[in-house]
Each structure stands twice: as C-alpha cells, then as structure tokens.
Amino acid sequence: xxxxxxxxxxxxxxxxxxxxxxxxxxxxxxxxxxxxxxxxxxxxxxxxxxxxxxxxxxxxxxxxxxxxxxxxxxxxxxxxxxxxxxxxxxxxxxxxxxxxxxxxxxxxxxxxxxxxxxxxxxxxxxxxxxxxxxxxxxxxxxxxxxxxxxxxxxxxxxxxxxxxxxxxxxxxxxxxxxxxxxxxxxxxxxxxxxxxxxxxxxxxxxxxxxxxxxxxxxxxxxxxxxxxxxxxxxxxxxxxxxxxxxxxxxxxxxxxxxxxxxxxxxxxxxxxxxxxxxxxxxxxxxxxxxxxxxxxxxxxxxxxxxxxxxxxxxxxxxxxxxxxxxxxxxxxxxxxxxxxxxxxxxxxxxxxxxx
Amino acid sequence: xxxxxxxxxxxxxxxxxxxxxxxxxxxxxxxxxxxxxxxxxxxxxxxxxxxxxxxxxxxxxxxxxxxxxxxxxxxxxxxxxxxxxxxxxxxxxxxxxxxxxxxxxxxxxxxxxxxxxxxxxxxxxxxxxxxxxxxxxxxxxxxxxxxxxxxxxxxxxxxxxxxxxxxxxxxxxxxxxxxxxxxxxxxxxxxxxxxxxxxxxxxxxxxxxxxxxxxxxxxxxxxxxxxxxxxxxxxxxxxxxxxxxxxxxxxxxxxxxxxxxxxxxxxxxxxxxxxxxxxxxxxxxxxxxxxxxxxxxxxxxxxxxxxxxxxxxxxxxxxxxxxxxxxxxxxxxxxxxxxxxxxxxxxxxxxxxxx
Ligand SMILES: Cc1ncc(COP(=O)(O)O)c(C=O)c1O
Ligand SMILES: Cc1ncc(COP(=O)(O)O)c(C=O)c1O
Numbered sequence: 001x002x003x004x005x006x007x008x009x010x011x012x013x014x015x016x017x018x019x020x021x022x023x024x025x026x027x028x029x030x031x032x033x034x035x036x037x038x039x040x041x042x043x044x045x046x047x048x049x050x051x052x053x054x055x056x057x058x059x060x061x062x063x064x065x066x067x068x069x070x071x072x073x074x075x076x077x078x079x080x081x082x083x084x085x086x087x088x089x090x091x092x093x094x095x096x097x098x099x100x101x102x103x104x105x106x107x108x109x110x111x112x113x114x115x116x117x118x119x120x121x122x123x124x125x126x127x128x129x130x131x132x133x134x135x136x137x138x139x140x141x142x143x144x145x146x147x148x149x150x151x152x153x154x155x156x157x158x159x160x161x162x163x164x165x166x167x168x169x170x171x172x173x174x175x176x177x178x179x180x181x182x183x184x185x186x187x188x189x190x191x192x193x194x195x196x197x198x199x200x201x202x203x204x205x206x207x208x209x210x211x212x213x214x215x216x217x218x219x220x221x222x223x224x225x226x227x228x229x230x231x232x233x234x235x236x237x238x239x240x241x242x243x244x245x246x247x248x249x250x251x252x253x254x255x256x257x258x259x260x261x262x263x264x265x266x267x268x269x270x271x272x273x274x275x276x277x278x279x280x281x282x283x284x285x286x287x288x289x290x291x292x293x294x295x296x297x298x299x300x301x302x303x304x305x306x307x308x309x310x311x312x313x314x315x316x317x318x319x320x321x322x323x324x325x326x327x328x329x330x331x332x333x334x335x336x337x338x339x340x341x342x343x344x345x346x347x348x349x350x351x352x353x354x355x
Numbered sequence: 356x357x358x359x360x361x362x363x364x365x366x367x368x369x370x371x372x373x374x375x376x377x378x379x380x381x382x383x384x385x386x387x388x389x390x391x392x393x394x395x396x397x398x399x400x401x402x403x404x405x406x407x408x409x410x411x412x413x414x415x416x417x418x419x420x421x422x423x424x425x426x427x428x429x430x431x432x433x434x435x436x437x438x439x440x441x442x443x444x445x446x447x448x449x450x451x452x453x454x455x456x457x458x459x460x461x462x463x464x465x466x467x468x469x470x471x472x473x474x475x476x477x478x479x480x481x482x483x484x485x486x487x488x489x490x491x492x493x494x495x496x497x498x499x500x501x502x503x504x505x506x507x508x509x510x511x512x513x514x515x516x517x518x519x520x521x522x523x524x525x526x527x528x529x530x531x532x533x534x535x536x537x538x539x540x541x542x543x544x545x546x547x548x549x550x551x552x553x554x555x556x557x558x559x560x561x562x563x564x565x566x567x568x569x570x571x572x573x574x575x576x577x578x579x580x581x582x583x584x585x586x587x588x589x590x591x592x593x594x595x596x597x598x599x600x601x602x603x604x605x606x607x608x609x610x611x612x613x614x615x616x617x618x619x620x621x622x623x624x625x626x627x628x629x630x631x632x633x634x635x636x637x638x639x640x641x642x643x644x645x646x647x648x649x650x651x652x653x654x655x656x657x658x659x660x661x662x663x664x665x666x667x668x669x670x671x672x673x674x675x676x677x678x679x680x681x682x683x684x685x686x687x688x689x690x691x692x693x694x695x696x697x698x699x700x701x702x703x704x705x706x707x708x709x710x
Binding site for chain 2: 028029030031033037055057058059060061062063065066067068069070071072074076104105106107140142144146147150151152153154155156163165167182184185186187188189190191192193198199200201202203204205206207208210225226227228235236
C-alpha cells in the first residue's frame with residue numbers, strides 16, 4: 001500500500017540539518033526533534049493549506065484556548081526502516097480514526113484524511129534520514145491539534161492548529177517496571193474523556209504517578225474510579241494479564257483508550273493460537289492469582305513502550321512479584337509485532353504502509 | 356488592607372493604549388485584553404524575576420508539554436472600581452490558595468504568594484483605567500500557568516510560565532438560563548482532578564455542552580459520574596437549590612471546585628438568617644420538589660456569572676419550569692455580594708482588598 005498525493009503542501013526546507021549533532025545511540029525519549037514539522041491551521045470554518053517548515057517555536061496568543069481550557073489532542077505512532085531503506089508506518093489508519101474520535105469528544109474539528117495522511121507521509125519522507133535501521137530504532141511521530149482561538153470564555157475555540165512533529169526514539173521505558181494498583185486516584189470518569197487521547201488525561205496522572213515513583217514504582221495501573229475493583233490501563237499503555245495460559249485485557253470503553261498495540265497483540269495472540277479473553281480482571285482476582293501462583297505475566301502494550309513486562313505490583317501496601325518464566329507471551333507477542341513492523345516477517349494482516 | 360511590595364518586577368510599558376478602541380458598553384466576555392500582561396517563568400527549579408510587558412503573542416516550542424499533556428491551570432477573579440475610583444479585589448487570598456492547590460494536583464510548582472499577589476496588584480494598577488465604574492462593570496483577571504518545558508515524554512515539565520492577563524467584562528451569561536441534568540456524560544472522576552482549576556476539566560465539557568445547546572439548554576448540571584444520582588456543579592459555577600425556604604449546595608469534594616462565590620454566598624445567607632445546608636441534593640429530590648411545587652429556585656454561583664438564576668431544567672427528556680418568585684434568595688444574595696464587591700455596603704467580612 002502506498003499513499004498518493006491529493007493535496008498541495010507548501011514546503012520551506014531547513015537551511016541545514018541538525019542530524020549530525022544527534023547521538024542516535026543514546027536517545028532519551030521524546031526530547032529531540034527532526035528538521036521539519038507540519039502545520040495546518042483551521043480558521044473561518046475550514047482547514048487551510050498545510051505547510052512544512054523548519055522545526056521551530058511559533059507565536060501564540062496568551063488567551064489561546066489550549067492554555068485555558070485544554071482543547072488539545074494527539075496521536076503517537078512510529079516509522080520503521082527496513083533492511084532495504086524503505087520506511088514504513090504501522091496501521092496509520094487506526095491512528096487517524098482515533099485522532100478524529102478524540103477531536104469529536106473534545107469538540108474540535110475533524111482533520112481530513114488527506115491532510116493527516118499525506119501530511120504525515122510528506123514530512124516523514126523529508127526527514128527519512130532520521131529513521132535509523134535496526135530493531136528498536138524508530139522515528140516517533142506526534143500528530144497533535146491545539147485550540148489557538150483567542151478568548152477566556154469557556155467555549156470551544158473557532159481556530160485550531162494541527163501539527164506533526166517527529167522525534168527519533170529507542171524504546172520508552174528502561175529497566176524493570178514495577179506498578180502500583182490505583183486505590184484512590186483515577187485517570188478517567190464514566191462519561192468522561194478517558195477514551196480520547198486528550199492532553200488533560202495525561203497531566204491528571206502526573207501527581208499520583210509522582211507519589212508512586214517516590215515509593216519506587218514507575219507506573220500505576222488504573223482501576224475504575226467508582227469502585228477501584230476493576231483493572232483498566234496504565235498511563236500510556238493498555239494492560240495484559242496472563243493467568244495460567246489465558247491472556248486477559250480489559251474491554252475498551254469510555255474510560256479506556258482503544259490502543260493500536262493492544263488490538264494488534266490480540267490478533268497476533270489469536271493467530272498464534274493463544275487463549276485471549278477481552279474482559280475486565282478484578283483486582284481481587286489478580287491478587288489471588290499472585291498468591292496461588294497462577295499469575296504468570298503482566299505487561300503493558302503501547303506504541304511508545306511496545307511491550308513492557310511488569311516485574312511486580314503493589315496493592316494495599318503489599319508487593320507481589322511476578323515469576324520469571326520461559327515462553328513468555330510478552331516476548332513472543334513483542335517479537336511477532338516488531339517483526340512485522342520492521343518487515344522481518346510477512347505482514348499477512350496488511351498493517352504496514354510504505355512511505 | 357493594601358499590599359506592600361517585596362519583589363521587583365520589570366515593567367515594559369505599551370507605547371500606546373488600545374483603550375480608546377474598546378466599546379465598554381458592548382463587551383462580550385473574555386475576548387478583549389488590556390494593554391499589559393505579567394509573565395514569570397519557572398526554570399532550573401526556581402521562579403525567575405516577573406516582568407510586565409505589552410499584551411502580545413509569545414513564542415513557544417511545538418513540543419511544550421502544555422500542548423501534549425495538558426499541564427495548565429488557571430484562576431478567575433475580578434477587580435471592581437468604587438465611586439472614589441479606588442480599585443478592589445475580592446478575596447484574592449482564596450484564589451491564590453486554590454491556584455496552588457491546583458498546581459499541586461497537576462504536579463506543577465507552586466507560585467510564591469508575593470509573585471501572585473504583587474504581580475496581580477501591579478499589573479491591575481498599571482491598567483486601572485480599564486476598570487470601569489458602575490455596578491456590573493469589572494475587570495476579569497486571569498492568572499494562569501502552563502508547562503513550557505520541551506519534549507513529548509508523558510512526564511511533568513521542568514519549565515513553566517505563570518501569566519496574568521486582564522479582560523474588561525460585563526456579566527457572563529445573558530438571557531434566561533436553562534440547564535440539563537447530566538445522565539450520561541461527566542466532568543470529573545472520583546480521585547480525579549475535578550477540584551482543580553485545570554484546563555482539561557473544561558474542554559471535557561464542551562462536547563456534552565454542545566449537545567445540550569443543540570437542545571436549547573445553555574448549561575449542564577453535572578452529577579456524580581458513578582451513579583448520576585447526585586447533583587454536583589455546572590461548567591463554571593457551583594449550584595444552589597432552594598426547596599421551600601432551605602438553600603442547599605453540594606459539599607466540595609475531589610470532584611467539585613471549591614468556589615469563592617459559593618463560600619461567600621453561604622456566609623452571606625447565614626448572616627441574613629437564611630437556612631443553608633451544605634449537602635448533596637439527589638436528582639430524584641429535585642424532580643420531586645419540582646413536581647410538588649416545593650422547588651423554588653436553582654441558581655449558579657461563580658466569579659464570571661456572579662449569580663445566575665436558572666429558569667428550567669430538563670431530566671430524562673422532561674422539562675421542569677422554575678416558578679417566578681418574589682423575595683428570591685438569588686437576587687438577595689447577589690445584591691449582598693455585589694454591594695460588598697463595589698464598596699456600596701460595609702465589608703464586615705474583610706473580603707475586599709484595595710489595590
Ligand atoms: C492512555 C493510553 N492507553 C494506551 C495507549 C496505547 O495505545 P497505542 O497502542 O495505540 O499506542 C496509549 C498510547 O499510546 C495511551 O495514551
Ligand atoms: C468548575 C467550576 N465550578 C465553580 C466555579 C465557581 O468558582 P468561583 O466562585 O471561585 O469563581 C468555577 C469558576 O469560576 C468553576 O470553574
């Protein structure tokens with residue numbers, strides 16, 4: 001599958017590239033950006049012509065609604081380079097659809113498919129040198145939209161800016177990941193915006209996560225806010241739990257993000273003949289399974305972290321260790337997935353899109 | 356009470372004032388700003404020297420965390436001019452405390468009291484011509500803080516910008532306000548950020564509010580997200596309900612903003628010998644009271660809207676009208692409050708602060 005251009009994009013190239021100054025072996029996630037970015041403004045009820053410019057700060061009014069009312073959404077995707085120097089996206093249609101689902105929930109205008117897709121393709125193509133070969137090397141792609149309209153009345157903006165910025169990345173978490181099961185704080189309300197990739201969902205988690213960090217835990221597994229009895233997801237990952245030989249993951253809902261990695265892993269597990277059940281696991285079940293030894297694995301799944309095995313969880317002050325196991329589902333599924341992403345295995349699903 | 360300066364603020368004055376171009380009789384809320392604004396940056400773990408500059412757009416990086424993770428909080432306050440041309444703030448200490456409570460919940464640094472208070476005083480003083488005399492005329496003050504640190508990793512920023520912008524305002528809502536009682540959507544989770552004035556709380560309400568607007572309702576009264584049985588608050592107002600001669604308002608909680616207007620009205624009602632009870636009113640109670648005629652008034656209370664009487668509410672597809680009454684508590688309390696704010700009645704509470 002390749003993308004054909006249906007729109008015009010004005011391109012102003014950077015006068016020189018920053019790439020030589022980047023140490024690609026020692027990247028920390030998300031703090032270095034490529035030479036270019038895409039900008040497309042929405043005003044007078046219509047999307048304007050997209051432009052690609054050098055990556056640089058831009059001017060914005062202090063009363064822009066993004067600052068006051070948080071109308072801001074984003075996506076997180078990656079580009080991968082194969083052995084032939086071809087650059088690939090993974091299921092970009094899923095990110096595009098989710099972006100517009102988020103836009104709708106946040107009362108923002110939907111971005112037309114050609115602006116999203118061709119914009120993405122064009123800017124990644126321009127900075128394709130930044131996508132490095134080799135498993136684990138990726139270019140992280142961050143499409144986002146912010147409300148740029150002026151005024152401090154609490155109402156949707158009438159002006160928006162859609163942008164795409166690109167950041168070379170290795171994997172997200174390093175080291176062993178231990179989590180706390182949420183007992184008090186929550187990330188999403190029933191009837192809230194948890195299923196949208198809305199900026200406000202993330203800062204809401206920073207303080208509880210800081211408290212967890214202080215106790216030696218990197219992440220929180222959120223539970224339903226009403227009863228704190230059902231396991232939901234982590235900060236930027238959906239969560240899989242393996243009890244005996246069955247893999248469980250919570251159903252997506254208004255509170256849980258419909259992760260692309262999650263849905264891909266479910267399909268891969270099914271293809272591999274693993275037993276997968278999409279249902280909520282109760283905290284109580286998790287604790288009991290940890291106690292009786294039937295709990296085999298917990299892992300997070302998300303674009304940034306890919307598959308992130310969890311080595312221990314804490315609940316009500318007690319820490320439960322996960323066993324070290326052979327034939328880990330996490331490793332198997334991670335390998336399945338990354339082989340497709342890097343074109344090392346046949347993509348029978350049609351998930352990869354060449355740039 | 357007056358404020359004494361303990362900090363230095365660099366001031367760059369606007370070369371000319373925009374004030375002559377403003378039609379103060381026909382202001383719409385929050386879209387005109389005065390000549391100056393205050394900026395104070397947090398970096399390297401410390402607040403820098405505040406500056407006041409002409410109101411103008413500023414440069415920000417596309418990867419600033421406010422755009423991606425929504426670390427953004429604000430306050431809403433007003434300045435009032437009395438008959439002697441003195442300018443007054445109303446309980447600014449409450450806004451200052453709430454600002455830092457919001458900062459803490461959003462994992463942002465607290466703003467020192469002298470930067471907040473003296474910054475506010477200095478910038479309002481500089482633009483005091485913009486505060487017009489006469490009941491209903493105010494200068495709306497918007498202190499806010501955004502995460503300016505770079506990088507798309509979902510972690511708290513290490514750099515922030517605190518700003519104060521000022522907008523001349525009449526009252527917020529015009530016309531009759533009808534509300535819908537929330538049955539599905541919610542504004543806040545248990546253990547969430549509802550009690551913080553965090554930007555993300557507001558955009559979360561835009562889509563449900565748009566749906567309400569389409570049905571002819573201006574606002575939503577939110578209910579608890581778990582059961583939708585308890586009345587909580589409106590978009591930017593706390594809610595009071597009068598059944599017979601008792602006035603009810605929900606207790607503040609993790610889900611409900613601790614409004615300055617709300618707490619002032621409670622004190623005024625008590626002073627006036629009215630019966631006030633701080634407890635949750637059930638939706639069922641409200642509907643029953645509407646049916647049996649004991650429901651006398653519903654009104655919103657907040658800085659922008661002051662006191663906003665509600666003429667009807669809808670629940671499960673049925674619209675219930677509020678009766679037209681004499682001796683309305685809403686009118687009485689609004690008069691009590693605004694008289695103090697405009698120095699037309701003695702401020703026995705010590706709420707007003709002269710600039
Ligand atoms: C809250 C949340 N859950 C889950 C995920 C995983 O989604 P995906 O696999 O599409 O990256 C993400 C983001 O990336 C997220 O932000
Ligand atoms: C959610 C919410 N509730 C209530 C209020 C009322 O608070 P205050 O009276 O302090 O303005 C506000 C804001 O102004 C608000 O944003």
